[in-house]
Amino acid sequence: MTFPLPVLSLGARNVCELLFIFGLITYLICVSLPNDYHKSKVFVPKVEPQTNFNHVVFGLLGSEKALHDRKHYIESWWRPNVTRGVLYLDKAPTGDLMPWSDTLLPFRVSDDLTKLLQETKARCPKNIRMVHGIMEVVRDMRDTNIRWVVMGDGDTIFFVENIIDVLGGFDYRKYYYLGGQSEYIMANYRYSFNQGFGGAGFILSYPLAKALASDMENCLRRYALFFASDTTTMSCIADIGVNLSPHKGFHQIDLRGDLSGFLSSHPKSPLLSLHHLDTVKPIFPVLDRHQSIRHLMEAATADQSRILQQTICYHKQSNWSLSISWGYSAHIYEEIMPRSYLQKPRETFKPWSPRTSRPLYMFNTRLPSNDSCHDPHVFFFEKVDKVSMGILTTYSRANPRGLPPCSLTSQYKPDLISHITVLSPPIKRKEMDRCECCDVVVMGGTDTSVEVKLRECGLNEVIA
Structure with a gap:
């Protein structure tokens, strides 16, 4: 069976002709436009910059008394006008700390937690102050560009270029808790194998730091009887559903004596931090502790x-x-x-x-x-x-x-x-x-x- 082809009326043919002419004119106009016009209309996905110094903030916790000697450690790695962060002290600096040196990061006095300590009957007030410092960093360094928060002690030595390179391999939009264990096996056993030891420093992605800060006082109430700030921090983070991602570049240095054997066989990971160098012999035999750190940083500056x-x-x-x-x-x-x-x-x-x-x-x-x-x-x-x-x-x-x-x-x-x-x-x-x-x-x-x-x-x- 065959079907007759439809016959267009005169009016329908006119409409088709008009549509054809309109399409042809549109095509000619498009092809005559300059190339730049077409390029401007092409969707180009936004490329985010690689993680850099501007994306990372440091929060250090220290005591005013200890800082008189430990400021040399901070000066060895801190880069004025490059690195960003705050040093939180238990009280305002005095004596040879004033006027405040430009070679140190800006300082603030930690929040007065007297009321919280009385309410919770905290076992270790210093522990509460250290953990609360995370919330203070998030509050005081509020910035849309921040991707990572690095926490440490006043005598923690950081290797900031390596930190930037390592963090570039992680998605800062997710929840990350990076840190290192103690070298001494009993310290991990007594506290936790799953915590980042704070002296070595630990790193929080900014979304995790904000989530932790938003529930900080409730968490400090839950764990008021804990003795160690590192264990409290780990527990608060675990309550959010996040566990430690260990990295072998953090070094608590829970060791004594001659550290040369340890430093001469470093794991195949970028060096991120050193801590507790006051408790070991100077790492170079003919130099004192402060000279030794400056000497090591001479090599670190080169590479x-x-x-x-x-x-x-x-x-x-x-x-x-x-x-x-x-x-x-x-x-x-x-x-x-x-x-x-x-x-x-x-x-x-x-x-x-x-x-x-x-x-x-x-x-x-x-x-x-x-x-x-x-x-x-x-x-x-x-x-x-x-x-x-x-x-x-x-x-x-x-x-x-x-x-x-x-x-x-x-x-x-x-x-x-x-x-x-x-x-x-x-x-x-x-x-x-x-x-x-x-x-x-x-x-x-x-x-x-x-x-x-x-x-x-x-x-x-x-x-x-």
Whole structure:
């Protein structure tokens, strides 16, 4: 069966012709417009800037009495007119703290919490003040650009460039609670394995900080009998439904004595903070505590991304292993030793509290040795120079090792080495999935010297 085609009336044909002519005119007008007109009409999604210094605020809690000595710690990392934050003191500063120095972040006196303390019969008033400080930072630093709130103590040393780089990998619009555990296993057991220890510093995404601040006084009432501010903070955050995201770059330093073994085998994570440096020996043997921190910051200023990062190298001709803790120390072992062994910190330090049974720490360690083949020649960071090929760090011998050589037949004499130079690339490292590789040159004879050049590893390079 066939169907007859519809026959348009004269009026319908006129309408179709008019529509065709209108469409043709519209098309000609569009194609004749300049390209810029079309581009202006194309929807371009807004690209947000990478996390930078303007997006991060620091909230420090300290006492006026302690600040007279601890202000040097703050001055070592704070960058006037670059970093943002507030230092909350228990009372107004006096004496040599006034007039207030531009090298310190602005201060405020913490809120008077007398009424809340009386109502709650708080077990530790200092604890309440420390936790309440989070709410004060959110209130006092209200800004639509803020993405992250970093909390710490007056003696916390932050590595702000590394913090910015690490935070750039997180979505600031979500709830995040970043921090580190104590190095001392019993401290985590007594308080919590799931809390960020406040001396090392912890970081809250701004949405989480605002949520925490909005319920702060109710939470402080719920946990008024808690003794530790870190545990209170963790509990308040847990009530919102958020848990700690641990990061190995935060360091509470719940250790005693000689910290060099710990700092010479830093985890493969950007260094974010150091705390409790008043409780250990100066980290450089010939300098005092304040000089030591300034000295470490000289290297950090040249390249924060590599500071303390451990690179293990081998010089097969001499049968040596080298361990470089960038910007801090360099070790030479007179034997080829597995990387997995050298990555364990030498136990030059002691636990926070006396304890006879192990485990003591939250990481594996290796004991110092009197074996000439296993005990290293130790060199400490001396200076840093920017050269045409990159950054040159120099490490000088601390003290004579006081042991005979591992091999009496080797043509290389490590006891004659006074300095080690390390050349690193001029660009910072952002990816920490793999350590760097290196090339080692040892010049023998009476003027023995060691030169190390750091580089990215080959795709399938075996570096054992």
